Amino acid sequence: MSQHAYLRIADDLRQRIIEGRLAPGDRVPSRHELAREHGVSDRVAVEAVRLLVAEGYVESRTGSGTFVRRRPEVKRLTRSWYRAHGRADSPFRADMVAQGRTGTWRSASDAGEATPGVAERLGIAEGDPVMVTRYIFLADGQPVMLSTSWEPLKLTRGTPVMLPEEGPYAGAGVVTRMRAIGQEVSLASEVVSARAVLADEAGRLDEPMGSIVMVVQRTYSGERPVETADIVVPVDRYELEYTIQVE
Amino acid sequence: MSQHAYLRIADDLRQRIIEGRLAPGDRVPSRHELAREHGVSDRVAVEAVRLLVAEGYVESRTGSGTFVRRRPEVKRLTRSWYRAHGRADSPFRADMVAQGRTGTWRSASDAGEATPGVAERLGIAEGDPVMVTRYIFLADGQPVMLSTSWEPLKLTRGTPVMLPEEGPYAGAGVVTRMRAIGQEVSLASEVVSARAVLADEAGRLDEPMGSIVMVVQRTYSGERPVETADIVVPVDRYELEYTIQVE
DNA sequence: GCTTGAGAGTTGAGTACTCAGCTTGTCAAG
DNA sequence: CTTGACAAGCTGAGTACTCAACTCTCAAGC
Numbered sequence: 001m002s003q004h005a006y007l008r009i010a011d012d013l014r015q016r017i018i019e020g021r022l023a024p025g026d027r028v029p030s031r032h033e034l035a036r037e038h039g040v041s042d043r044v045a046v047e048a049v050r051l052l053v054a055e056g057y058v059e060s061r062t063g064s065g066t067f068v069r070r071r072p073e074v075k076r077l078t079r080s081w082y083r084a085h086g087r088a089d090s091p092f093r094a095d096m097v098a099q100g101r102t103g104t105w106r107s108a109s110d111a112g113e114a115t116p117g118v119a120e121r122l123g124i125a126e127g128d129p130v131m132v133t134r135y136i137f138l139a140d141g142q143p144v145m146l147s148t149s150w151e152p153l154k155l156t157r158g159t160p161v162m163l164p165e166e167g168p169y170a171g172a173g174v175v176t177r178m179r180a181i182g183q184e185v186s187l188a189s190e191v192v193s194a195r196a197v198l199a200d201e202a203g204r205l206d207e208p209m210g211s212i213v214m215v216v217q218r219t220y221s222g223e224r225p226v227e228t229a230d231i232v233v234p235v236d237r238y239e240l241e242y243t244i245q246v247e
Numbered sequence: 248m249s250q251h252a253y254l255r256i257a258d259d260l261r262q263r264i265i266e267g268r269l270a271p272g273d274r275v276p277s278r279h280e281l282a283r284e285h286g287v288s289d290r291v292a293v294e295a296v297r298l299l300v301a302e303g304y305v306e307s308r309t310g311s312g313t314f315v316r317r318r319p320e321v322k323r324l325t326r327s328w329y330r331a332h333g334r335a336d337s338p339f340r341a342d343m344v345a346q347g348r349t350g351t352w353r354s355a356s357d358a359g360e361a362t363p364g365v366a367e368r369l370g371i372a373e374g375d376p377v378m379v380t381r382y383i384f385l386a387d388g389q390p391v392m393l394s395t396s397w398e399p400l401k402l403t404r405g406t407p408v409m410l411p412e413e414g415p416y417a418g419a420g421v422v423t424r425m426r427a428i429g430q431e432v433s434l435a436s437e438v439v440s441a442r443a444v445l446a447d448e449a450g451r452l453d454e455p456m457g458s459i460v461m462v463v464q465r466t467y468s469g470e471r472p473v474e475t476a477d478i479v480v481p482v483d484r485y486e487l488e489y490t491i492q493v494e
Numbered sequence: 495g496c497t498t499g500a501g502a503g504t505t506g507a508g509t510a511c512t513c514a515g516c517t518t519g520t521c522a523a524g
Numbered sequence: 525c526t527t528g529a530c531a532a533g534c535t536g537a538g539t540a541c542t543c544a545a546c547t548c549t550c551a552a553g554c
Contacts, residue, residue, distance in 0.1 A: 004537070030504060041539045046505090054443065054457075062505045063546030076438065079491065175493055188491040191323065194441035194459050194482045196301060210301070212441050212459055220493070235441045242489045244326065244435040246422055246467070251507070277534060288509045293535090309535050310516030497554080502547105509542075517534080524527080 005040045009048035012038075017057050017068055024070040028058055031066075056236060059208050072237050075099055075139075079190060079216075080243035090173040092137055092145075101139045107165045109133040111153065118150045121219050121228040129153040133164050136204060143205050144237050149174075149229040155183060174220050174227045184222040191217040192240065197232075207234050214240065252287050256295035259285075264304050264315055271317040275305055303483060306455050319484050322346055326437060326463075327490035337420040339384055339392075348386045354412045356380040358400065365397045368466050368475040376400040380411050383451060390452050391484050396421075396476040402430060421467050421474045431469040438464040439487065444479075454481050461487065 013034075016022045029037065034045035049066055052058045060066045077095055096103030112132045119126045130150045137145040149164065156162040161169050161177040169177045175185045194214045202209050216231040233240070260281075263269045276284065281292035296313055299305045307313045324342055343350030359379045366373045377397045384392040396411065403409040408416050408424040416424045422432045441461045449456050463478040480487070 006537080032504080042541085044538065047537085049505095060505065061547080063503085064548075065504060074440075079489070185493050188493055190489045190491065191486050192439055192461065192489065193321075193486040194461055195303075196459070212443070214439065214441055214461075239438050239440040242326070242437045242439065242491075244437065244489075246432050246435055253507080279534085289511085291508065294507085296535095307535060308517080310533085311518075312534060495554105497552105499552090500550095502549085504547080505545090507542100507544085510540095512537100512539075514537085515535090518532090520529105520531085522527105522529090524525105 005038065005044045006047035006051065009034060009038050009040070009045060010051045013048065013052055014055075014057060022068050024068050026068045028052075028066040028068060053208065054210050056211065074236065075238050076241045077233070077238050078241050078243075080241065090171055093171075096139055099139075102141075103137065103139055104141070105135050105137045107133050107135045109163050109165065114150065114152075118228060121217065122150065122152050122225045124152050124154070129157075131156060131162065131164070144234070146201060146204060146232040147229050149227060151227045155226060156181065178220070178222070178226045183226050185220045185226060186222050187220070189219045189221070190242075193217075194235065197234070201232055205232075205234055207236075211236060214238075216240070252285065252291045253294035253298065256281060256285050256287070256292060257298045260295065260299055261302075261304060269315050271315050273315045275299075275313040275315060277312060300455070301457055303458065321483065322485050323488045324480070324485050325488050325490075327488065337418055340418075343386055346386075349388075350384065350386055351388070352382050352384045354380050354382045356410050356412065361397065361399075365475060368464065369397065369399050369472045371399050371401070376404075378403060378409065378411070391481070393448060393451060393479040394476050396474060398474045402473060403428065425467070425469070425473045430473050432467045432473060433469050434467070436466045436468070437489075440464075441482065444481070448479055452479075452481055454483075458483060461485075463487070 013022070013028060022028065028049070031042055031045040031049060034048065035042045038045070049058065049060065053060060056071070057069060058066050059069045078098070090103075092105065093103040110132050112130055114122065114124055114126055114128045114130045116126050118130065119128065122130070124130075129152075131153055133149045133151075135147040135149065136143050137147065151164070153162070159181045160167045161181055164174075164177065165171060169180055178185050192214060194212055197205070197207055197209065197211050197213045199209065201207070201213065202211070207213075212235045214233045214235055216233065217228065218231060219225050219228040260269070260275060269275065275296070278289055278292040278296060281295065282289045285292070296305065296307065300307060303318075304316060305313050306316045325345070337350075339352065340350040357379050359377055361369065361371055361373055361375045361377045363373050365377065366375065369377070371377075376399075378400055380396045380398075382394040382396065383390050384394065398411070400409070406428045407414045408428055411421075411424065412418060416427055425432050439461060441459055444452070444454055444456065444458050444460045446456065448454070448460065449458070454460075459482045461480045461482055463480065464475065465478060466472050466475040
């Protein structure tokens with residue numbers, strides 16, 4: 001099997017978890033116990049536990065112990081052409097309703113200047129004024145997704161939709177809001193990548209450090225880009241489903 | 248700034264890399280040097296380097312040293328409805344041509360039985376016979392992507408397309424091959440997730456352990472599912488672009 | 495019944511080492 | 525000029541500890 005002691009211990013624990021001998025919520029033996037059980041030094045046990053934390057099997061709570069992680073059921077976010085129909089509701093709330101959950105969110109908007117990346121995505125100049133809105137999305141009250149949205153102020157300044165979450169179109173979604181000021185949206189581009197969670201994201205999403213998130217760079221456009229957003233989705237909560245029409 | 252010594256050292260190195268004082272390919276000071284520079288013990292330096300490895304900034308080569316990682320330029324794989332037009336070529340080769348690179352692949356096919364997950368995706372019974380094909384995709388000769396494909400043998404047995412990479416339709420892509428036996432493909436579903444790379448994937452893709460890959464579960468279907476595949480894409484090589492039609 | 499404080503247990507971080515296996519540069523022999 | 529042996533240096537892994545900060549339990553006191 002594995003050459004190294006810490007891999008052997010990790011294999012053993014992983015097996016116990018998979019077979020159910022260690023159930024979600026159970027406490028894993030402490031590093032002292034593990035070290036004694038396997039006849040190795042403390043540090044080897046620490047390395048083994050660290051590996052399982054990175055793999056998402058267990059989570060450590062300082063002062064309390066290490067516990068088998070309750071894996072939240074992985075839900076699917078449907079991001080397909082036919083979901084984006086011009087309904088007067090946000091796509092997130094619609095997705096949550098489809099899963100039988102309540103979708104809510106909190107947000108805060110600020111005026112700012114376009115960074116190089118955002119400027120390119122919106123087809124505007126670096127430094128142009130934009131409305132930056134930071135969202136945290138909640139499913140049944142639990143934080144599940146983060147998003148930062150940028151809209152060119154050239155389009156929205158002085159209109160009732162300048163602040164995404166205030167006025168008559170509050171919470172209606174980008175497509176509906178842009179339509180209200182005469183900007184038809186016909187395409188959404190989503191560029192998907194993934195990386196390790198950042199410290200502040202981990203805190204806001206209640207995810208352990210080291211866990212993996214997908215980052216979706218979404219841009220809505222009609223004749224020109226009207227909004228772009230970075231959406232941060234933890235992989236242990238959601239997968240993204242795209243439906244592509246062939247021909 | 249950071250409370251902990253290992254975070255301070257990591258911050259320092261990260262800054263040096265971002266500012267270019269440590270260029271891609273340069274050797275990072277060894278753990279002994281780092282420990283002495285910062286007046287801490289060896290292990291602290293090891294922890295700092297380990298963090299930067301996880302973040303993808305550096306890569307360690309046993310016996311040789313730790314080096315600032317040459318970040319391969321992140322390319323985009325276009326996975327949109329309008330790319331899937333019924334051309335008699337594989338989508339991968341078309342994508343590579345669009346990037347000005349040559350796309351090739353190696354593959355090996357075997358008959359096997361459907362696992363529970365595959366059976367569900369293909370709408371067949373567990374244990375039903377399937378053709379399993381393992382691919383490794385190369386861009387300009389370098390391995391960049393892995394894929395495992397499953398096709399129900401009930402559909403293809405006895406036809407010229409039973410073996411995906413042999414016969415008159417070798418290398419033509421699933422849509423074309425299925426059409427050749429009267430199976431029209433109208434939809435592709437892609438479920439995107441991400442995780443840490445597995446050991447054998449890391450070896451085959453020449454990626455360091457701990458790096459992150461996206462996993463795309465793609466299913467082609469017409470009246471019924473005709474093929475499903477797991478596609479493994481390293482995030483430091485590719486991002487996935489989906490284009491969604493609104494309304 | 496409720497609060498509080500002490501103590502045991504746990505993780506995170508650190509010190510100060512050792513050893514095996516690998517890479518690489520040097521330098522002398524052919 | 526080439527080749528082989530060798531030493532120096534590096535990472536990965538491990539031993540054997542220490543200390544701070546945190547959590548949890550349980551019993552004493554109100």
